[in-house]
Amino acid sequence: xxxxxxxxxxxxxxxxxxxxxxxxxxxxxxxxxxxxxxxxxxxxxxxxxxxxxxxxxxxxxxxxxxxxxxxxxxxxxxxxxxxxxxxxxxxxxxxxxxxxxxxxxxxxxxxxxxxxxxxxxxxxxxxxxxxxxxxxxxxxxxxxxxxxxxxxxxxxxxxxxxxxxxxxxxxxxxxxxxxxxxxxxxxxxxxxxxxxxxxxxxxxxxxxxxxxxxxxxxxxxxxxxxxxxxxxxxxxxxxxxxxxxxxxxxxxxxxxxxxxxxxxxxxxxxxxxxxxxxxxxxxxxxxxxxxxxxxxxxxxxxxxxxxxxxxxxxxxxxxxxxxxxxxxxxxxxxxxxxxxxxxxxxxxxxxxxxxxxxxxxxxxxxxx
Amino acid sequence: xxxxxxxxxxxxxxxxxxxxxxxxxxxxxxxxxxxxxxxxxxxxxxxxxxxxxxxxxxxxxxxxxxxxxxxxxxxxxxxxxxxxxxxxxxxxxxxxxxxxxxxxxxxxxxxxxxxxxxxxxxxxxxxxxxxxxxxxxxxxxxxxxxxxxxxxxxxxxxxxxxxxxxxxxxxxxxxxxxxxxxxxxxxxxxxxxxxxxxxxxxxxxxxxxxxxxxxxxxxxxxxxxxxxxxxxxxxxxxxxxxxxxxxxxxxxxxxxxxxxxxxxxxxxxxxxxxxxxxxxxxxxxxxxxxxxxxxxxxxxxxxxxxxxxxxxxxxxxxxxxxxxxxxxxxxxxxxxxxxxxxxxxxxxxxxxxxxxxxxxxxxxxxxxxxxxxxxxxxxxxxxxxxxxxxxxxxxxxxxxxxxxxxxxxxxxxxxxxxxxxxxxxxxxxxxxxxxxxxxxxxxxxxxxxxxxxxxxxxxxxxxxxxxxxxxxxxxxxxxxxxxxxxxxxxxxxxxxxxxxxxxxxxxxxxxxxxxxxxxxxxxxxxxxxxxxxxxxxxxxxxxxxxxxxxxxxxxxxxxxxxxxxxxxxxxxxxxxxxxxxxxxxxxxxxxxxxxxxxxxxxxxxxxxxxxx
Numbered sequence: 004x005x006x007x008x009x010x011x012x013x014x015x016x017x018x019x020x021x022x023x024x025x026x027x028x029x030x031x032x033x034x035x036x037x038x039x040x041x042x043x044x045x046x047x048x049x050x051x052x053x054x055x056x057x058x059x060x061x062x063x064x065x066x067x068x069x070x071x072x073x074x075x076x077x078x079x080x081x082x083x084x085x086x087x088x089x090x091x092x093x094x095x096x097x098x099x100x101x102x103x104x105x106x107x108x109x110x111x112x113x114x115x116x117x118x119x120x121x122x123x124x125x126x127x128x129x130x131x132x133x134x135x136x137x138x139x140x141x142x143x144x145x146x147x148x149x150x151x152x153x154x155x156x157x158x159x160x161x162x163x164x165x166x167x168x169x170x171x172x173x174x175x176x177x178x179x180x181x182x183x184x185x186x187x188x189x190x191x192x193x194x195x196x197x198x199x200x201x202x203x204x205x206x207x208x209x210x211x212x213x214x215x216x217x218x219x220x221x222x223x224x225x226x227x228x229x230x231x232x233x234x235x236x237x238x239x240x241x242x243x244x245x246x247x248x249x250x251x252x253x254x255x256x257x258x259x260x261x262x263x264x265x266x267x268x269x270x271x272x273x274x275x276x277x278x279x280x281x282x283x284x285x286x287x288x289x290x291x292x293x294x295x296x297x298x299x300x301x302x303x304x305x306x307x308x309x310x311x312x313x314x315x316x317x318x319x320x321x322x323x324x325x326x327x328x329x330x331x332x333x334x335x336x337x338x339x340x341x342x343x344x345x346x347x348x349x350x351x352x353x354x355x356x357x358x359x360x361x362x363x364x365x366x367x368x369x370x371x
Numbered sequence: 372x373x374x375x376x377x378x379x380x381x382x383x384x385x386x387x388x389x390x391x392x393x394x395x396x397x398x399x400x401x402x403x404x405x406x407x408x409x410x411x412x413x414x415x416x417x418x419x420x421x422x423x424x425x426x427x428x429x430x431x432x433x434x435x436x437x438x439x440x441x442x443x444x445x446x447x448x449x450x451x452x453x454x455x456x457x458x459x460x461x462x463x464x465x466x467x468x469x470x471x472x473x474x475x476x477x478x479x480x481x482x483x484x485x486x487x488x489x490x491x492x493x494x495x496x497x498x499x500x501x502x503x504x505x506x507x508x509x510x511x512x513x514x515x516x517x518x519x520x521x522x523x524x525x526x527x528x529x530x531x532x533x534x535x536x537x538x539x540x541x542x543x544x545x546x547x548x549x550x551x552x553x554x555x556x557x558x559x560x561x562x563x564x565x566x567x568x569x570x571x572x573x574x575x576x577x578x579x580x581x582x583x584x585x586x587x588x589x590x591x592x593x594x595x596x597x598x599x600x601x602x603x604x605x606x607x608x609x610x611x612x613x614x615x616x617x618x619x620x621x622x623x624x625x626x627x628x629x630x631x632x633x634x635x636x637x638x639x640x641x642x643x644x645x646x647x648x649x650x651x652x653x654x655x656x657x658x659x660x661x662x663x664x665x666x667x668x669x670x671x672x673x674x675x676x677x678x679x680x681x682x683x684x685x686x687x688x689x690x691x692x693x694x695x696x697x698x699x700x701x702x703x704x705x706x707x708x709x710x711x712x713x714x715x716x717x718x719x720x721x722x723x724x725x726x727x728x729x730x731x732x733x734x735x736x737x738x739x740x741x742x743x744x745x746x747x748x749x750x751x752x753x754x755x756x757x758x759x760x761x762x763x764x765x766x767x768x769x770x771x772x773x774x775x776x777x778x779x780x781x782x783x784x785x786x787x788x789x790x791x792x793x794x795x796x797x798x799x800x801x802x803x804x805x806x807x808x809x810x811x812x813x814x815x816x817x818x819x820x821x822x823x824x825x826x827x828x829x830x831x832x833x834x835x836x837x838x839x840x841x842x843x844x845x846x847x848x849x850x851x852x853x854x855x856x857x858x859x860x861x862x863x864x865x866x867x868x869x870x871x872x873x874x875x876x877x878x879x880x881x882x883x884x885x886x887x888x889x890x891x892x893x894x895x896x897x898x899x900x901x902x903x904x905x906x907x908x909x910x911x912x913x914x915x916x917x918x919x920x921x922x923x924x925x926x927x928x929x930x931x932x933x934x935x936x937x938x939x940x941x942x943x944x945x946x947x948x949x950x951x952x953x954x955x956x957x958x959x960x961x962x963x964x965x966x967x968x969x970x971x972x973x974x975x976x977x978x979x980x981x982x983x
């Protein structure tokens with residue numbers, strides 16, 4: 004892979020960072036000027052209420068509608084959250100300037116140094132999402148990450164951009180446990196890969212099995228462990244792999260309604276992040292385990308719980324589940340009322356899933 | 372079979388046997404009751420005379436080392452009018468002797484309690500009561516007495532006189548008591564009494580050497596209540612019977628003075644005429660004769676007696692129903708009855724005298740607030756002749772009269788001048804001094820009546836200040852007596868508990884004190900212990916109205932206070948957050964100097980107005 008491409012990517016990253024800093028400065032200056040003029044400053048915060056979340060068929064993801072609410076420092080009931088939001092912008096500004104990263108929990112505790120109080124972490128998490136909405140940027144852009152980490156493995160060379168590691172390159176097949184998708188990896192430039200495919204897999208156990216079975220080599224794949232519902236950094240990375248490295252993304256999940264939805268969130272986003280536009284891979288393909296596979300592969304099953312069934316009914320109302328396999332598989336789940344885990348293939352031997360199921364499904368997915 | 376023996380027992384014997392009734396059931400209760408009786412007597416004595424009370428209560432253990440219950444010396448000293456020396460033995464040595472039987476409000480009712488305390492002291496310690504009194508502020512009469520319980524008579528052991536410079540009464544008894552148990556109640560009692568008697572100074576020296584003193588807060592006393600005529604709704608048949616007897620013109624006693632008066636009016640001072648002569652002279656001078664003389668002349672006419680003869684008899688009965696006159700003849704030592712011919716003019720004269728007033732006059736003269744018109748209307752209602760003389764009523768007619776008095780609804784409400792409520796200002800000052808509250812409101816309802824007994828409800832409510840948060844405190848008073856026991860079943864508590872305090876913005880732990888004072892010529896106590904007021908409909912209604920009035924005022928205050936708190940909170944919030952916003956925006960905007968946000972804070976007042 005050419006050096007110029009890497010430079011270009013770095014440049015893009017720097018531009019993006021500068022843009023964010025400009026955005027923060029702009030918001031800050033506005034508040035500063037209002038105060039200086041003796042006016043109560045205010046923010047327009049896009050409404051994240053359910054009524055303002057719509058599915059955009061063109062973008063193939065959930066987005067926020069036009070509704071926005073004014074958060075004013077004049078209003079006593081909003082004064083506190085206004086201050087919290089200002090503090091967070093201030094804190095994010097420092098993080099980005101100083102190239103430091105933080106976690107959701109860390110933010111919650113950091114606030115206390117500034118006499119800005121949060122009742123609990125959910126309150127501070129919520130303000131973080133508010134800032135994302137105001138800036139229309141994911142929190143990862145201002146260096147705030149979740150604690151949960153998923154992993155990645157495969158022939159992918161990256162170049163770190165985090166302080167102290169700038170310019171340093173690593174190949175993600177160097178470590179047999181895979182690499183944690185943390186802040187440094189999220190912000191790294193993607194330099195080169197020989198892979199032709201990305202396989203996102205729901206379970207850590209299967210991720211390790213895939214590495215052991217050299218799925219990366221056999222299928223020319225980069226393997227990503229989503230560790231359940233994929234964290235946003237992971238989804239962001241998947242999107243970049245797809246867009247920057249032009250790799251197709253397939254998703255392998257448990258054979259239940261939650262697995263189906265994990266695939267859908269990678270593909271078209273979640274309502275929780277409807278204010279963000281950079282987390283979806285609309286072309287990603289869910290290759291199973293489908294409800295229909297359960298019978299087809301004679302997989303051992305577990306009966307569904309009440310909440311599993313309720314979840315099916317909920318998803319049936321979602322506009323994204325109105326057609327194709329998304330619709331038919333939900334219907335089959337509801338019919339058989341049983342589910343199967345990825346590990347169920349082990350009934351036929353430890354390598355059955357990689358030897359038999361995976362090749363079949365990959366072949367099939369090409370036609371999806 | 373043994374023969375049953377019937378004995379008459381004296382009142383003191385009766386109370387000796389039934390002392391539980393009067394609150395002397397055990398050493399704890401007895402000590403408390405004795406304190407109450409003496410303190411209340413002292414306050415009453417001062418109240419009646421318009422003297423600002425200065426009451427000093429001492430309780431001292433005879434032998435402090437002994438465990439409770441043990442003998443205590445209880446002394447109450449007042450600065451009242453004192454008591455006449457010759458009244459003292461009867462007042463303190465006789466049960467059911469007192470000055471409190473009239474229809475007016477006083478703390479005690481029968482003067483019974485003090486004697487009971489003395490009696491209790493005597494039977495538990497066998498020590499005499501000491502009473503010192505000075506009426507003139509110069510001579511002090513000091514009695515040491517014991518009670519002869521069986522004869523209901525005082526036994527004076529010592530009577531001395533000494534010089535003094537203070538008026539007042541000082542009563543001291545020795546009794547078995549339990550101060551370790553009764554102490555808190557007695558202290559409560561003294562405290563609460565001071566609250567409802569802000570014009571008094573009350574000092575209490577307790578047996579442990581502690582001194583509790585509540586100084587006078589106001590210098591004006593409520594006007595002393597007056598004795599008044601009864602309201603028709605408040606009387607029963609027996610009371611009416613007694614009132615009728617009172618209305619009879621008393622047949623004059625035939626003594627020398629009376630005979631001299633008759634002679635003088637007839638102009639016979641020096642002459643002595645025979646019977647016919649006397650009658651002739653009387654007929655001639657009739658119009659100028661006074662009523663007693665006319666009565667004597669009438670009696671003489673029926674008895675056919677001259678002055679000589681009539682001096683030797685005693686009139687026993689004038690029985691108009693049977694038209695008979697009975698007298699006792701000293702000469703013959705026998706009762707003699709003679710007929711009175713109805714046709715005689717003298718009969719009418721005598722009848723008018725003996726039968727008393729007409730119904731209308733009886734009603735207007737003997738009852739409060741009944742005028743001529745009301746009396747006539749009532750007579751129609753009762754189906755009785757307005758002009759009929761009350762003395763000639765048959766038993767059936769009397770019952771008809773008393774029944775109708777209860778049923779007739781157009782009588783005016785009772786006259787409250789016999790009541791002595793504390794008044795709004797003294798109550799306000801008292802509560803203000805006691806609780807130093809943030810909010811205080813007092814209210815006196817106008818007089819009302821239940822079954823003919825007038826009553827007045829006055830109440831106060833206080834919030835915050837020195838009042839500790841916690842359960843709402845209700846101080847109950849009746850005729851200026853604190854009610855400390857049995858609060859659970861009291862009408863005031865009932866009304867307070869039935870109030871939806873949330874509606875008045877009062878929360879569970881709110882620091883609230885309610886003072887309730889019911890004044891009446893007869894408080895409807897539920898029990899003999901005089902500790903809780905029964906829920907008479909009329910009284911309950913007055914309490915409810917008073918409490919509603921006060922609660923509304925409190926609610927208004929609470930709302931205002933709530934708003935003020937919000938204002939304050941708001942101001943604090945802006946003062947806290949605006950500097951932070953300024954700080955953060957300065958760094959974000961990349962400026963060196965903070966914006967001048969103080970202008971915004973100055974603007975806060977305007978903001979508050981806008982947002983309300």
